[in-house]
Every structure is written in C-alpha cells, then in structure tokens.
Amino acid sequence: MMRITRGDFEDLHRVINRRGTWSAKWETLPPEHISLSVAEMEFACAPAIRVAIEKAAARGIYSYTEVFPDFASACTSWFARRHGTEFGEESVVFVPRIVEATAMICAHMLPAGAKVITLSPAYDPIMEVVRRCGCQVTEPSMFYTEGTWHIPFDELATILPDADLFILTNPHNPTGRAFTQEELERLSELLAKSSCLVLSDDIHCDILRAGRRWLPLARYADAKLRTRLITALSPSKSFNMAGLEASALIVPDHRLRARIREGLRAAGFHNPNYFAIPAAIAAWTQCEEWLNTTLAYIDNNMEAFVPRFGALFAREKAVIPDATYLFWCDTRRLGAATAAEVCAGAGVHPSYGKGFGPEWHEYLRFNLAAPQSLLDTALQRCEATVQKLR
Numbered sequence: 001m002m003r004i005t006r007g008d009f010e011d012l013h014r015v016i017n018r019r020g021t022w023s024a025k026w027e028t029l030p031p032e033h034i035s036l037s038v039a040e041m042e043f044a045c046a047p048a049i050r051v052a053i054e055k056a057a058a059r060g061i062y063s064y065t066e067v068f069p070d071f072a073s074a075c076t077s078w079f080a081r082r083h084g085t086e087f088g089e090e091s092v093v094f095v096p097r098i099v100e101a102t103a104m105i106c107a108h109m110l111p112a113g114a115k116v117i118t119l120s121p122a123y124d125p126i127m128e129v130v131r132r133c134g135c136q137v138t139e140p141s142m143f144y145t146e147g148t149w150h151i152p153f154d155e156l157a158t159i160l161p162d163a164d165l166f167i168l169t170n171p172h173n174p175t176g177r178a179f180t181q182e183e184l185e186r187l188s189e190l191l192a193k194s195s196c197l198v199l200s201d202d203i204h205c206d207i208l209r210a211g212r213r214w215l216p217l218a219r220y221a222d223a224k225l226r227t228r229l230i231t232a233l234s235p236s237k238s239f240n241m242a243g244l245e246a247s248a249l250i251v252p253d254h255r256l257r258a259r260i261r262e263g264l265r266a267a268g269f270h271n272p273n274y275f276a277i278p279a280a281i282a283a284w285t286q287c288e289e290w291l292n293t294t295l296a297y298i299d300n301n302m303e304a305f306v307p308r309f310g311a312l313f314a315r316e317k318a319v320i321p322d323a324t325y326l327f328w329c330d331t332r333r334l335g336a337a338t339a340a341e342v343c344a345g346a347g348v349h350p351s352y353g354k355g356f357g358p359e360w361h362e363y364l365r366f367n368l369a370a371p372q373s374l375l376d377t378a379l380q381r382c383e384a385t386v387q388k389l390r
C-alpha cells in the first residue's frame with residue numbers, strides 16, 4: 001500500500017454536510033442517518049476542478065457550449081499517461097451521461113425488441129433504460145468461488161450469437177472485479193463469433209486498488225470486433241464530479257461513430273452543460289496527484305472496513321475488491337431480513353442487493369469512499385444494533 005502522511009489526508013478526513021444541496025444520496029434521509037449508497041465520494045473535488053468551475057461561474061453567463069478538440073485531447077492524454085491505453089482523438093465522442101448514451105444506443109441503433117445481454121448483478125439505472133427502450137434483457141449471473149467473482153463463459157457462449165448488444169461493466173459494479181487479460185481475451189473470442197454491438201462501460205476504471213490494473217476490452221478485440229465496440233469512459237467517478245455530466249464514448253470505427261453521432265442528434269443531445277467541459281479538462285490534465293492520494297485513502301478504508309462490515313453481515317470471507325470504492329457484501333451471517341433491520345435500526349443506508357437483480361436480495365453494497373469517521377460511526381451503529389437484536 002502507498003505510504004501517505006496524515007497531512008495529505010486532511011481534506012479527505014473532513015465530513016461535509018451535503019444536506020440542503022438537493023443531493024440524490026442524502027436529501028431525503030432523516031437528519032442523523034448515514035448514506036453509504038449512491039456511487040459518488042464524500043470528498044471535496046480536487047482544487048483544480050473547483051477553480052475551473054469558479055472561473056466559469058464568475059463570468060456570469062451560463063450559455064450554450066460546444067465541444068472542441070481540447071476535450072478529446074485531455075481525454076486521450078489521460079488514458080495514455082495513466083493507463084498506457086492509446087486511442088485516437090478522432091475516436092472520442094462527448095456524451096453527458098453513460099446512462100443517457102445507453103438509452104440512445106438502445107432507442108436509435110438497435111432493432112425493435114432487440115436482445116441485450118449483460119452480466120448480473122447489474123447496475124440498475126442502465127438496465128432500466130434498456131428495458132424501457134423495449135429491449136429483451138438476458139442477464140447470466142456471475143458466480144463466486146475461491147474468493148472472487150467469475151464470468152459465466154459457458155452460458156455467454158450459448159446466448160451471445162443471438163444478441164444485438166452486449167454490455168460489459170469493467171471494472172464491474174457491484175462486485176468490484178477488474179477483469180484480467182485472460183478473461184478479456186476469452187470474452188473477445190466469444191464476441192468475435194457474434195455480430196452484436198458491444199458497449200464496455202468502464203466508468204470505474206480509474207478507481208483501482210494499489211497494484212491493480214484496468215485493461216480495456218478494446219485492447220484484446222480483433223479488427224472486426226473493434227468495428228462494433230464502444231468504450232464508455234468518464235471523469236465522473238474518478239474525480240467525484242458526476243453531477244457535472246461529462247463522459248466520453250471511445251468509438252474507433254468511423255462508420256459506427258457516424259451512427260452514434262446521428263443517434264445523439266436524433267435523441268436531442270447537443271451543447272454540453274456549461275461547467276462540464278472545463279471541469280473534465282481540469283480533471284484529466286491537473287488532478288492526478290489528488291486521485292493518487294484519494295485512492296490511497298480508499299485503500300486504507302477498504303483494509304479497515306471490509307473485514308469489519310464482513311464480520312458483521314457476511315458468511316463468505318470478506319474480500320477487498322480489485323476496483324471501485326464499493327464493497328459487495330453478502331448478508332448470510334444475519335439473514336437478509338435481519339440485515340435490513342440492522343441497517344434500518346442503525347440509520348445506515350447501503351444500496352440493497354435486490355436493486356441489482358432479484359436474485360441478489362441477500363447482498364448489500366457499501367460505498368466506502370467517505371471520511372473514516374463517518375464509516376466508523378455507521379459501522380459502530382450497525383454493531384450496536386446487532387447487539388440489541390440478540
């Protein structure tokens with residue numbers, strides 16, 4: 001683990017009251033309750049992002065904006081520098097949100113009643129828009145053995161040939177798997193035999209444990225598969241700026257890119273949010289040190305809190321995820337109903353597993369991107385509630 005002095009963590013230790021900010025994560029909760037749900041951090045953004053926004057705000061005219069080449073060059077230079085992943089600037093397409101881009105793909109680029117496949121458990125807002133666009137969804141389940149989550153390759157092999165779209169999430173939310181070269185090669189081989197579009201949602205790719213790597217599916221795709229491949233990237237999770245709505249689709253094939261641009265226009269996407277572009281450029285060009293410090297803080301949180309949340313709720317040995325700041329915890333030590341009672345009694349709000357598919361009702365997802373004192377309070381309250389229920 002990276003060694004960081006206490007001073008570096010000072011800003012991250014600070015608990016920020018987010019009530020009164022129209023927060024989706026906090027606003028509806030009673031005053032003393034603690035939210036460990038929505039995938040965003042309880043940390044203030046890097047100073048460079050705040051300066052970029054303050055400068056833009058100070059102009060006082062919040063008008064329509066346009067995407068210029070500096071967005072694509074900030075994006076490509078980040079991924080080359082940070083991950084050793086090169087893609088051409090011409091392949092970058094600005095989209096505000098990945099959920100919206102997914103809806104656009106389903107509504108404007110797939111046949112009616114299209115067959116869409118993704119792995120379960122799956123991030124629900126994405127699958128909700130897929131279903132609402134009239135697609136038929138099949139979700140083969142990942143399975144857990146030997147301390148980790150696995151892709152059900154055999155099931156995928158039988159259903160992919162019939163699919164119109166395959167959605168991968170890498171790193172995976174909620175299991176936190178960052179897929180290996182071997183897994184991605186195997187997946188690419190299967191996808192090469194199908195003819196479906198492929199959307200790799202890599203929004204969590206910067207949030208890695210020390211020593212882990214993000215490998216994009218694009219690296220293992222052959223030339224034919226690359227003509228059908230879209231990779232979704234964003235500074236929103238990495239730099240805690242999801243509310244600013246700046247993301248990028250990486251689309252190496254020019255024909256597919258043209259179809260995407262057509263679809264975006266048909267869906268009414270043009271002119272990003274006034275603050276989106278300056279914030280994204282600041283994030284990708286000036287905030288690497290902030291991210292390093294924040295990742296080290298999250299690593300510490302994982303080491304400190306995964307075993308404790310696990311000991312309270314889980315029957316499986318709690319394993320620190322490869323990536324994301326999310327801990328996917330089974331509740332079979334207590335039972336799902338008692339676990340829910342504990343959270344309710346403690347006033348602690350994780351994300352409930354059934355939101356990721358009904359078969360996952362025995363899981364909770366805890367968001368550990370928060371000051372240690374907040375996590376400690378949440379955990380102590382859960383521990384005290386378990387004692388009371390005994």
Ligand SMILES: Cc1ncc(COP(=O)(O)O)c(C=O)c1O
Pocket residue numbers: 039096097098099100123126169173201203234236242247
């Ligand atoms: C896997 C995944 N994709 C997409 C999103 C949301 O992306 P956006 O806010 O850009 O729609 C999330 C947010 O938690 C997520 O976990």
